[in-house]
Amino acid sequence: MENTPIPHREFPGMPIGLQPLEEPLVDLRSFQNPRLYISMEYSRRGIPGAISRCLLRRTAAERLMYALELLPPGYGFLIYDAWRPIQVQQALFDSYYQAVRESTAGQGLSEEQLMEQVRRFVSIPSYDSRNPSVHNTGGAVDLTVTDDQGRALPMGTGFDDFTKAAHTDYFESREETTYRDNRRLLYACMTAAGFTNLPSEWWHYDYGTNFWSYYTGKPAIYTGILTTEV
Secondary structure (H helix, E strand, O other): OOOOOOOOOOOOOOOOOEOOOOOOEEEHHHHOOOOEEEOOHHHHOOOOOOOOOOEEEHHHHHHHHHHHHHOOOOOEEEEEEOOOOHHHHHHHHHHHHHHHHHHOOOOOOOHHHHHHHHHOOOOOOOOOOOOOOHHHOOOEEEEEEEOOOOOEOOOOOOOOOOOHHHOOOHHHHOOOOHHHHHHHHHHHHHHHOOOEEOOOOOOEEEOOOHHHHHHHOOOEOOOOOOOOOO
16 A cells, blocks of 8 residues: 555534445454454453444445455554444443543533533444444444554554544654554555544544545445344
């Protein structure tokens, strides 16, 4: 893949619409690809309701495997999170909302301003399957690139770092090139496979979700799957 700059994009707005495509969730481990590593972070951290299975919608999973083949020889993907139950989304939102509320105490933020800060990193839980949080659709995936030993490449921040340094294009305007080039590699492979990136999180990519709809100008295709019974 060419080492091309990551474009600056604004945070996504409203999706174009919805044209539901009924697809099953598939377990990424079923592909048995030795270049695919999985560490379901929320299950590992003991987040209430988190699962150890790594699930994506079928087409999103197939496109992820295509992106994997676009990496240089020896490189791989490490998956942090994919489909998540609504219970997990609620737990993550509640925790981050409280953290932002405490860190901004005394700044005079309105509830609307507070929510705007929170939703840039954690989506508001939606129990409406036709207007879901993106990770509840099975079309969103959090991941990074690994070396030939399965070790995550340095990206400048860790997963779930909720600072400006986590913005995907953060290192495009800085002299440090290792983080920039590693992010470019992930971005190039994933977007070539049809995914879109959430600009505030270098690790977050979407296919078929509301965010994907906004950036591609196409209707979203995945509704929410909220139950943990999968």
